[in-house]
Amino acid sequence: MDEGTELSLSIAHIVQRLKGSHLHSQIERQAKDCLHRPEIQLESLKEDVRSFLKTSGWEKKLQNAIYRELHIQLPPSHPTAPLEHLKEPLAYMRKAQASWEKRILKSLNSMSTELGVPLARKRPGAEQKELINKWNEMGTDEPGLNRFRPVYAPKDFLEVLISLRNPNHDSCEDVSARSHWGLIQVPLNIRDIPQLRQAYTELNLSSGQLGIDDLAHVHPDLFENDYVQIGKKVVVEQDSAAAQQYSRRGCPTGLRAALWALILNSTNQLQDMMHYEQLRAGVIQHNLLVDNLIYKDVKLTASNDDYYFVFEDFLYQVLLCFSRDTAVLEHFKYNSATPPKSYLHGKVGDEEYAVVYPPNGVIPFHGFSMYVAPLCFLYNEPSKLYSVFREMYIRYFFRLHSISSSFSGIVSLCLQFERLLQTHLPQLFYHLRQIGAQPLRIAFKWMVRAFSGYLSTDQLLLLWDRILGYDSLEVVAVLAAAVFAFRAENLMEVTSLASAEAVLADLSTLKVIPLIQIFLFATAI
Numbered sequence: 001m002d003e004g005t006e007l008s009l010s011i012a013h014i015v016q017r018l019k020g021s022h023l024h025s026q027i028e029r030q031a032k033d034c035l036h037r038p039e040i041q042l043e044s045l046k047e048d049v050r051s052f053l054k055t056s057g058w059e060k061k062l063q064n065a066i067y068r069e070l071h072i073q074l075p076p077s078h079p080t081a082p083l084e085h086l087k088e089p090l091a092y093m094r095k096a097q098a099s100w101e102k103r104i105l106k107s108l109n110s111m112s113t114e115l116g117v118p119l120a121r122k123r124p125g126a127e128q129k130e131l132i133n134k135w136n137e138m139g140t141d142e143p144g145l146n147r148f149r150p151v152y153a154p155k156d157f158l159e160v161l162i163s164l165r166n167p168n169h170d171s172c173e174d175v176s177a178r179s180h181w182g183l184i185q186v187p188l189n190i191r192d193i194p195q196l197r198q199a200y201t202e203l204n205l206s207s208g209q210l211g212i213d214d215l216a217h218v219h220p221d222l223f224e225n226d227y228v229q230i231g232k233k234v235v236v237e238q239d240s241a242a243a244q245q246y247s248r249r250g251c252p253t254g255l256r257a258a259l260w261a262l263i264l265n266s267t268n269q270l271q272d273m274m275h276y277e278q279l280r281a282g283v284i285q286h287n288l289l290v291d292n293l294i295y296k297d298v299k300l301t302a303s304n305d306d307y308y309f310v311f312e313d314f315l316y317q318v319l320l321c322f323s324r325d326t327a328v329l330e331h332f333k334y335n336s337a338t339p340p341k342s343y344l345h346g347k348v349g350d351e352e353y354a355v356v357y358p359p360n361g362v363i364p365f366h367g368f369s370m371y372v373a374p375l376c377f378l379y380n381e382p383s384k385l386y387s388v389f390r391e392m393y394i395r396y397f398f399r400l401h402s403i404s405s406s407f408s409g410i411v412s413l414c415l416q417f418e419r420l421l422q423t424h425l426p427q428l429f430y431h432l433r434q435i436g437a438q439p440l441r442i443a444f445k446w447m448v449r450a451f452s453g454y455l456s457t458d459q460l461l462l463l464w465d466r467i468l469g470y471d472s473l474e475v476v477a478v479l480a481a482a483v484f485a486f487r488a489e490n491l492m493e494v495t496s497l498a499s500a501e502a503v504l505a506d507l508s509t510l511k512v513i514p515l516i517q518i519f520l521f522a523t524a525i
Contacts, residue, residue, distance in 0.1 A: 014069045022271050023065050027053065057238070061267075064240040068265040071471060072334065072395060088336035090405045092166055097336050097403040100160050104363055105340045107151045112289055115147050119289045119342055119357055128284050135280075139312035145299060148292045150366035154448045157365075157401065158183075158441070161411055164403070181433055182418035183440045188405055190416040192423065196478065196520055200470065202248040203513075205521050210250025211462040211513035224252070231255045240265055247469035250462055250513070257378040263468050264391040268384045276383035279321035282359075286324075290358045294319045298369045307457045311376035315369050318386050322393075328360035331394035336404035337361075362398075367445075370452040371397045374460050396473055400448050413447050413477040414440055420481040424523050428488050437500040443480040446507075450476050459512045466516075479512055482519035486510070 018024050030053065034040055040048045053059050088094045112119055123131065162183045169187050191199065203209070208223035231251065234242045235258045243262040251259045261268070283291075298315050302308040308315075322328070332339055339361025341354040372389050379385035399409045406412060421429045421439055432439050446454050450473065451463060466475045484491065487503055494500045 014066055017069055018062075018065060021065070022269075023061060027062060060238055064238070064262075064265045068240065072331070083333075087332075087334065088404050090166070092164070093336060093403055093405050093411075096160065096164055098338070100157075100403060101338060101340060104151055105342075108289070108340075108363060109342070111148070111151070117289050117292070121287050123285060123287050127287075131284050135284075135317070136313055138316040139303070145292060145296045148296045150297060150300075151293065151363055153366040154445050155441075157410075157448065158444045161403070161414060164411065181422055181429060182415070183438055184411065184415045184418055186411065186415065188407075188412050188415055190407065190412055190419060191474070193420070193520060193523060196474070200475070200520060202469075203466070203517055203520060205517055207249065209513050209517070210252060210465075211459070211511070212517075228252045228255070231259065235259065235262065238262060244469055244471065247465045249469075251465045253458075256461060256465070260378065260468060261384070261388055264388060264395070266384070266387045266391050268381070268387050272387050273383045275327075276321060276386050279324050279386075280317075282324040283320045288323060288358055290323050290364060291320060293364050294323065294369070297364055297366060301367055301453060302369050302373045305373070305453055308370075308373040308376065308453075311373060314376050314382065314385065315372055317382050318372050318389055319364070319369060321386055322390065323358045323360055323362070323364070325360045325390065326356075328362060328390065328394060329356065331398060332361060335398050335402055336406075336409075337398070337402040362393075365401060367449050367453070370449050374452055374457060374464065377457055377461070395471075396467060397450070399473060400450060408473040410448060413473060414444065416474065416477040417443055417447065417480045420478065420519075421484055424481075425485055425488060428484065428491055431492055432494075432500060435495055435497070435500070437494065437497040439484055441497070442501055442504055443484070446483075447476050447480055451479065451507075451512075454507045455510065455512060456508045459510060463512050466513075475516065478520060479516055482515040483507065483510065485519050485523075486515055 034052045037052065040052065050059075053062075084094060088097065108119075111117075162185075164184070164186050166186050197204070208227065210224070210227065227249070231246060232255065234246050235255060240262055243259045247259060247263060260266075266272075294316065298312060298319070302315055303312050329339055339356045340363060342357035343353050343355070371393065372385075375385055375389050375392070379388060396408070399406055400413075401410065403409075403411060418429075418440055429439060450467065451460055454460075455463065463475065463479060467473055483504065490503045491500060494503060
């Protein structure tokens with residue numbers, strides 16, 4: 001397709017999506033109401049209405065909604081291309097993802113059968129009342145969780161990624177023997193350091209950055225004061241594109257919540273609050289098997305974390321509501337995954353009685369609650385916290401646990417991490433490989449959680465600023481490689497996987513932005 005056709009298709013797709021939105025009906029109502037205003041003239045009706053929508057702020061809201069659609073829609077492709085090709089162009093990736101989904105669903109169904117716990121049941125009236133009373137202190141309720149186990153952990157997922165092979169690719173064609181050093185053996189197009197430098201120019205060593213005390217040429221106090229003033233203007237202007245650009249150099253603590261919500265176009269209007277309340281009602285009315293997996297995960301992860309244990313109740317509220325939210329199913333249009341299905345009792349195999357389970361199509365795994373935990377530092381209103389988390393998930397986090405060829409997908413991130421280390425620290429990579437401590441086996445758990453639970457919260461939020469600012473998870477792979485580079489001297493002395501893990505066990509003292517900058521811009525090419 002030529003550029004003109006691609007653009008026309010994109011515009012038509014966005015118009016179609018926005019036509020059914022609440023924003024469309026609001027703008028339509030505003031346009032009708034403004035017809036009674038004295039400044040609206042019949043002879044210049046179109047221009048006057050457009051001018052009114054611009055001055056009253058509705059044009060900016062429409063721009064932000066379009067900007068959001070541009071970030072989540074499928075890339076333009078041939079009109080006759082099958083939907084599965086749009087979700088994931090590589091057949092072997094689709095096959096691997098489908099096989100992995102079957103395995104997860106089988107594990108969930110086996111748990112249901114073995115424990116005699118139905119996938120879903122209606123709560124009796126007394127149980128509903130009890131849950132309503134305990135809604136804000138669910139952490140004190142201790143359901144019997146010993147029988148439940150996570151459906152899978154990141155290390156299980158890593159084994160699946162390691163086994164990926166492209167049947168059409170002859171590995172002996174690779175000119176570099178280094179490609180055989182790593183665990184990921186699929187040929188994907190990933191960026192090297194020169195390309196990353198070009199893409200992440202705002203992170204260069206001479207630019208002022210929030211998150212660095214002593215490396216910028218500008219005095220930190222002067223830079224921060226000016227930078228905060230610009231940030232305030234961006235928030236007042238309510239421009240998603242400007243907020244995203246601003247976030248590339250970090251968000252001030254006092255403005256981060258507003259800036260992230262603006263980038264994600266998470267408005268938390270009355271209909272968003274009502275939607276959250278409907279989801280809450282769904283949690284109170286029905287008990288799902290995955291609720292136990294959520295309880296178990298929070299207990300195993302966030303409840304034991306020095307930073308996040310205080311948010312235990314918030315995590316239950318958000319994740320239980322998330323599991324019921326059918327609006328999340330929308331992201332499967334551009335996700336390589338397919339929502340899992342179960343069957344109504346006694347109707348197994350009959351497609352007429354197949355239902356998506358859980359309702360949002362996402363089965364939680366060990367560590368899933370850590371996607372929400374850092375956001376609790378920014379938002380103390382449950383409906384706002386919920387809407388920001390959902391948007392973060394359908395833009396970024398889903399890519400960390402689905403098999404795809406996306407450059408922000410977990411397969412590409414693993415490959416990029418390995419390539420960066422092989423290219424720039426070959427001795428270290430070879431040494432770790434020789435002692436049975438493949439670097440990816442250590443770094444995978446960091447990347448699959450986008451470092452949540454491993455970095456101190458202030459550093460994690462600075463990292464996530466850049467994920468939002470660059471609309472990419474690539475920086476996660478870069479940081480993982482930078483951590484190995486930073487600890488390279490110690491790692492060269494280790495003699496086993498256990499001792500390598502011990503060297504990298506505590507990342508809570510790291511300053512992430514200087515690490516990324518030095519790795520990207522001070523590494524010899």
